[in-house]
Amino acid sequence: xxxxxxxxxxxxxxxxxxxxxxxxxxxxxxxxxxxxxxxxxxxxxxxxxxxxxxxxxxxxxxxxxxxxxxxxxxxxxxxxxxxxxxxxxxxxxxxxxxxxxxxxxxxxxxxxxxxxxxxxxxxxxxxxxxxxxxxxxxxxxxxxxxxxxxxxxxxxxxxxxxxxxxxxxxxxxxxxxxxxxxxxxxxxxxxxxxxxxxxxxxxxxxxxxxxxxxxxxxxxxxxxxxxxxxxxxxxxxxxxxxxxxxxxxxxxxxxxxxxxxxxxxxxxxxxxxxx
Amino acid sequence: xxxxxxxxxxxxxxxxxxxxxxxxxxxxxxxxxxxxxxxxxxxxxxxxxxxxxxxxxxxxxxxxxxxxxxxxxxxxxxxxxxxxxxxxxxxxxxxxxxxxxxxxxxxxxxxxxxxxxxxxxxxxxxxxxxxxxxxxxxxxxxxxxxxxxxxxxxxxxxxxxxxxxxxxxxxxxxxxxxxxxxxxxxxxxxxxxxxxxxxxxxxxxxxxxxxxxxxxxxxxxxxxxxxxxxxxxxxxxxxxxxxxxxxxxxxxxxxxxxxxxxxxxxxxxxxxxxx
Amino acid sequence: xxxxxxxxxxxxxxxxxxxxxxxxxxxxxxxxxxxxxxxxxxxxxxxxxxxxxxxxxxxxxxxxxxxxxxxxxxxxxxxxxxxxxxxxxxxxxxxxxxxxxxxxxxxxxxxxxxxxxxxxxxxxxxxxxxxxxxxxxxxxxxxxxxxxxxxxxxxxxxxxxxxxxxxxxxxxxxxxxxxxxxxxxxxxxxxxxxxxxxxxxxxxxxxxxxxxxxxxxxxxxxxxxxxxxxxxxxxxxxxxxxxxxxxxxxxxxxxxxxxxxxxxxxxxxxxxxxx
Numbered sequence: 001x002x003x004x005x006x007x008x009x010x011x012x013x014x015x016x017x018x019x020x021x022x023x024x025x026x027x028x029x030x031x032x033x034x035x036x037x038x039x040x041x042x043x044x045x046x047x048x049x050x051x052x053x054x055x056x057x058x059x060x061x062x063x064x065x066x067x068x069x070x071x072x073x074x075x076x077x078x079x080x081x082x083x084x085x086x087x088x089x090x091x092x093x094x095x096x097x098x099x100x101x102x103x104x105x106x107x108x109x110x111x112x113x114x115x116x117x118x119x120x121x122x123x124x125x126x127x128x129x130x131x132x133x134x135x136x137x138x139x140x141x142x143x144x145x146x147x148x149x150x151x152x153x154x155x156x157x158x159x160x161x162x163x164x165x166x167x168x169x170x171x172x173x174x175x176x177x178x179x180x181x182x183x184x185x186x187x188x189x190x191x192x193x194x195x196x197x198x199x200x201x202x203x204x205x206x207x208x209x210x211x212x213x214x215x216x217x218x219x220x221x222x223x224x225x226x227x228x229x230x231x232x233x234x235x236x237x238x239x240x241x242x243x244x245x246x247x248x249x250x251x252x253x254x255x256x257x258x259x260x261x262x263x264x265x266x267x268x269x270x271x272x273x274x275x
Numbered sequence: 276x277x278x279x280x281x282x283x284x285x286x287x288x289x290x291x292x293x294x295x296x297x298x299x300x301x302x303x304x305x306x307x308x309x310x311x312x313x314x315x316x317x318x319x320x321x322x323x324x325x326x327x328x329x330x331x332x333x334x335x336x337x338x339x340x341x342x343x344x345x346x347x348x349x350x351x352x353x354x355x356x357x358x359x360x361x362x363x364x365x366x367x368x369x370x371x372x373x374x375x376x377x378x379x380x381x382x383x384x385x386x387x388x389x390x391x392x393x394x395x396x397x398x399x400x401x402x403x404x405x406x407x408x409x410x411x412x413x414x415x416x417x418x419x420x421x422x423x424x425x426x427x428x429x430x431x432x433x434x435x436x437x438x439x440x441x442x443x444x445x446x447x448x449x450x451x452x453x454x455x456x457x458x459x460x461x462x463x464x465x466x467x468x469x470x471x472x473x474x475x476x477x478x479x480x481x482x483x484x485x486x487x488x489x490x491x492x493x494x495x496x497x498x499x500x501x502x503x504x505x506x507x508x509x510x511x512x513x514x515x516x517x518x519x520x521x522x523x524x525x526x527x528x529x530x531x532x533x534x535x536x537x538x539x540x541x542x543x544x545x546x547x548x549x550x
Numbered sequence: 551x552x553x554x555x556x557x558x559x560x561x562x563x564x565x566x567x568x569x570x571x572x573x574x575x576x577x578x579x580x581x582x583x584x585x586x587x588x589x590x591x592x593x594x595x596x597x598x599x600x601x602x603x604x605x606x607x608x609x610x611x612x613x614x615x616x617x618x619x620x621x622x623x624x625x626x627x628x629x630x631x632x633x634x635x636x637x638x639x640x641x642x643x644x645x646x647x648x649x650x651x652x653x654x655x656x657x658x659x660x661x662x663x664x665x666x667x668x669x670x671x672x673x674x675x676x677x678x679x680x681x682x683x684x685x686x687x688x689x690x691x692x693x694x695x696x697x698x699x700x701x702x703x704x705x706x707x708x709x710x711x712x713x714x715x716x717x718x719x720x721x722x723x724x725x726x727x728x729x730x731x732x733x734x735x736x737x738x739x740x741x742x743x744x745x746x747x748x749x750x751x752x753x754x755x756x757x758x759x760x761x762x763x764x765x766x767x768x769x770x771x772x773x774x775x776x777x778x779x780x781x782x783x784x785x786x787x788x789x790x791x792x793x794x795x796x797x798x799x800x801x802x803x804x805x806x807x808x809x810x811x812x813x814x815x816x817x818x819x820x821x822x823x824x825x
Contacts, residue, residue, distance in 0.1 A: 006580075017317055023317065024513075026314050027285075027338030027343075028338050030283060034340070039573065042570065056570040057570075060574045063578050065577075078496060128513045134513065219629060220679040222630045236680075290734075293733075295609040298560065298591035298610045298613075302615075351772060354770020354771060403788045405788050409613065
């Protein structure tokens with residue numbers, strides 16, 4: 001259940017902040033539930049980039065208290081027959097289009113339940129075909145924050161749409177990950193976690209991206225070393241994944257890498273022998 | 276009256292978010308009324324662009340509950356003899372410079388009353404000549420949210436400054452609108468409403484902008500068709516106006532159009548006959 | 551003491567708003583103290599630019615009520631042996647890295663006390679080496695807002711790290727200031743205050759930057775004149791410092807000036823004689 005005194009609704013969209021879109025959603029929410037506390041996660045998701053939205057929400061939902069309602073609107077299919085859904089997962093709620101935005105969280109948590117948003121009682125009276133953030137998702141989030149039960153919103157959805165799985169490909173010795181996000185500093189966040197490195201997180205392991213090897217591993221950004229020739233190094237990032245960063249530079253530019261780029265993990269022969 | 280438990284104050288400015296300006300306004304508001312709930316609409320209005328501010332506020336004010344106080348500060352004349360005003364309109368309040376920012380809302384609602392902000396009791400003690408957002412408008416909005424009556428703030432203003440009227444020019448058969456806003460995706464929002472299209476909103480009508488014709492009309496963005504050769508189509512936008520959009524592209528770039536560009540509406544001969 | 555009903559926590563960072571970083575901090579704060587009211591000052595400080603952060607916080611802290619907690623995270627040394635600190639100053643609190651970010655405020659206010667953040671009870675359970683905004687500073691700010699006393703957080707810090715002093719260099723007649731900030735409009739904020747101009751704030755004084763003289767002084771931006779040939783003029787800015795601005799243009803571009811640029815103040819001979 002949402003905290004009835006301080007129900008938190010987070011917003012994550014690709015709307016930018018220069019138009020009235022975000023303000024409209026907040027007005028709708030506060031008109032329905034004046035007690036709702038609205039927290040912006042980001043509105044700067046690149047337009048229609050569902051994976052960037054999924055990564056950011058994955059990295060942040062656990063920092064919010066039980067009962068938080070996360071409203072995610074990156075919705076290239078708005079107005080089409082894609083479903084609008086409400087998910088209950090990990091004691092929190094997720095409201096948005098059924099296009100994979102929440103799938104990494106559901107995969108990680110393993111248990112979730114989803115409802116299709118069909119009950120018109122909870123939608124804005126005059127609903128547009130272009131702005132479901134305001135007309136569908138914001139009012140539903142506000143009604144959830146007011147304590148309405150998920151089963152009131154519509155029928156169960158058995159399988160939600162999923163993005164490509166978050167986990168790297170593992171074939172025996174061979175682990176191939178990919179860059180799942182590039183942040184504003186040009187740090188390349190991979191989908192490799194410490195457990196993929198065995199006992200070699202701090203030494204021994206190397207990554208190969210676009211034919212370049214990255215070998216140094218730092219404990220914090222301003223640590224003096226080690227680093228690869230071009231200033232590249234690995235670091236365990238705050239989202240729990242290994243990142244490739246560069247000394248006072250954009251690792252993404254040095255690597256000429258984009259989201260989705262493959263990242264091959266190599267462990268030393270010792271480690272392989274041990275494995 | 277503002278909701279005394281949860282008075283909402285919205286902010287819309289051209290201050291950007293990289294400097295301390297918006298934070299200063301929020302500090303002033305919360306120092307006067309710690310119960311105020313502050314909602315950012317946008318601070319990314321292009322510098323000194325009163326029409327962009329007017330459009331965004333027009334598109335969003337109805338989504339907020341009665342008693343909401345909208346603080347709008349796009350104020351090229353700050354420090355000059357332009358008036359500072361408080362408007363009561365449509366059960367809401369509007370605070371800002373008298374430069375047309377609120378005029379489209381007042382025209383649409385037809386009834387409003389305005390006061391000049393002259394009572395120094397409600398202004399910041401040390402008032403600058405360059406930052407009335409902090410020194411005049413924020414404290415006034417905070418005092419309104421605390422329940423002070425409009426007549427306390429200063430004398431009645433009979434006529435507020437108005438922007439060019441929002442309505443298109445209609446001469447018999449001929450309807451000529453204009454682009455009143457271009458959003459971050461390059462969608463061109465016109466001042467044409469469904470009622471200007473008679474029964475031809477979904478078919479028959481065409482728009483001419485910069486010698487190009489736009490003929491297709493979609494119900495939602497990802498609909499497969501119809502569209503004009505260059506991928507241009509019409510769509511009814513979430514602000515209630517007809518917009519010109521393009522398939523995965525900026526309509527404004529394709530049309531080489533800027534805000535203010537004329538948009539001629541042509542209906543088919545059938546329709547004219549019917550008319 | 552923080553206001554226990556409405557404790558305000560402000561945020562000022564260089565995190566930008568496109569990633570999950572700011573959202574994570576807010577989630578952590580609200581998980582610890584659901585009553586906290588979070589106010590964004592800015593997240594657009596240029597990456598690692600401690601002086602820009604210091605200037606913005608200096609310009610805004612006085613607008614907030616007693617008990618406000620300011621969380622400032624521009625932290626190039628995160629993970630190194632730089633201290634994490636809590637400062638009590640001017641009836642407010644300041645939480646962040648000990649790198650000079652708060653030093654101009656402490657210099658101006660003269661009295662302050664500082665604590666090192668060593669008590670693990672107040673830190674996030676799993677603390678990263680790369681994101682102390684979320685793992686150290688946000689939880690500490692939240693606990694301060696819940697009423698925990700500064701002495702609980704760690705030992706006293708006698709001397710905090712200081713930036714280059716805010717005051718201009720004064721040698722007899724000669725006053726040499728510098729540009730301490732350039733805002734989004736290209737206005738150049740100097741560290742010269744009205745008191746450095748004697749009785750010549752409105753007339754007589756001139757500034758020299760990059761071999762150009764700026765002589766006109768305006769009371770407000772849209773005033774008709776006076777101005778220097780290139781449209782440059784002086785104006786008393788809202789942060790209390792003299793700024794160099796330009797008519798419908800960026801003063802910084804005209805002057806080819808960057809932060810740190812020297813600004814020589816010349817008063818007329820009359821004034822010198824008077825002095």
